[in-house]
Amino acid sequence: MGNIVISGTGVFTPPNALSNEELVAGYNAHVDLWNAEHAAEIEVGDMTAKAHSSCEFIEKASGIKSRYLMEASGLKEPDRMYPYLSNMAEAELASTPVQVKMALEAALKALGEAGLKGSDIDMVIISASVWERFVPSMATELQSILGAKGFSFDMAMGCSSATFGMSTAQDAIASGMANKALVVTAEYLSPLMAYEDRDGHFIFGDAAVAMVLEREEETASKAAFRIKDRKLFTEFSTNIQAGFGSRVLIERDRIGDQEQRFSQSGRAVFKELLPKVIEHVEGHMSSLGKSISDFKRMWLHQANINMNLFASKKILGHTPSQDEAPTILDQYANTAGAGCMIAFNNHKQDFKSGDLGLICSFGASYSIGSFVVEKV
Ligand code: CO8
Secondary structure (H helix, E strand, O other), X not given: OOOEEEEEEEEEOOOEEEEHHHHHHHHHHHHHHHHHHOHHHHHHOOOOOOOOOOHHHHHHHHOOOEEEEOOOHHHHOOOOOOOOOOHHHOOOOOOOOHHHHHHHHXXXXXXXXXXXXXXXXXXXXXXXXXXXXOOOOHHHHHHHHHOOOOEEEEEOOHHHHHHHHHHHHHHHHHHOOOOEEEEEEEEOOHHHOOOXXXXXXXXXXXXXXXXXXXXXXXXXXXXXXXXXXXXXXXXXXXXXXXXXXXXXXXXXXOOOHHHHOEEEOHHHHHHHHHHHHHHHHHHHHHHOOOOHHHXXXXXXOOOOHHHHHHHHHHHHOOOOOOOOOOOOHHHHOEOHHHHHHHHHHHOOOOOOOOOEEEEEEEEOOOEEEEEEEEEO
């Protein structure tokens, strides 16, 4: 069995860039309105006044400066604080979920880079954190639109959706079940965010990233990266969660809006997950007889700049340059499972044949997924 390569990648960037300044202005207007509406209750101590958000806090605590959203005008309306449905929903293929359309845009770019057509693909996975629809499978709709053959399915693994998806595709190709696989992590996160929550309103952005995997001896791609090895890890934690699911329909009076949306204990995530990430990455490298000096670059999960700096400083022994561990979260914010592969897509062009790099996702569930890749 020969090597398997990532022969093409592509990113779909949503049309609406929203800066911290715009986001915070909308949030603070909402706070002023809310506090005025509840002034009587606040006055007698039955309610606590909401505090303003701040751009300085957001950038310092997370490194995020802006994000891309499928729809952003709803967040500028203080009595709404919720996005409208993206106008992608109204365009062609009106019944197709926005998330599938995002996946399609990324997939076409990845196929283009791999030099393939939809009909060359015989396995399609959409692997993501949150879902616009459960049945029928979104991946099967994408397969149909692309004219891909074989089979398709949806899968989910929070922040490690892209790496776990690629690992599944690699297994299918290695076993002979599939020949050429398309994995898409389409993160349409904005509908599930609590934008009136000061602790979390700034964290996420929408985006999709797609990867084509195939056998090295079959690829014509000039952009191919050989998968040298991969390592997956999970350990259950409720420190990052979004409770939306079918139970909501049964318990709609009990399960509040807040519980259905994203929430996290950010400090606990830092404390618990980072040592596991460092151990995982160092263990993965040493299991291959390698050390960090053998690697040109790490493409890390993109949730928080302080987490990435802490992990890369420990692994590298110094503060990383943008070359050693590129950041995209300043521009895209946290794009859940897509982040490390957006970093890979945007920062792989300077790799020469034989250069080694390490992709590592980490976050919700908890999950960690690392890939050691080598430019063909
Ligand atoms: N403006 C001003 N002040 C604020 C704000 C704000 N917007 N928000 C909080 N504060 C205040 C707090 O009230 C607190 O004040 P006080 O000290 O008086 O109580 C103070 O700032 C400090 O608050 P925190 O301790 O919460 O601040 P941190 O420094 O910890 O930063 C972060 C908060 C940014 C959330 C940080 O903890 C973080 O990012 N942690 C990393 C966690 C992480 O990486 N999680 C993984 C993310 S999940 C993921 O990647 C994918 C999830 C996929 C699932 C998606 C489902 C929908």
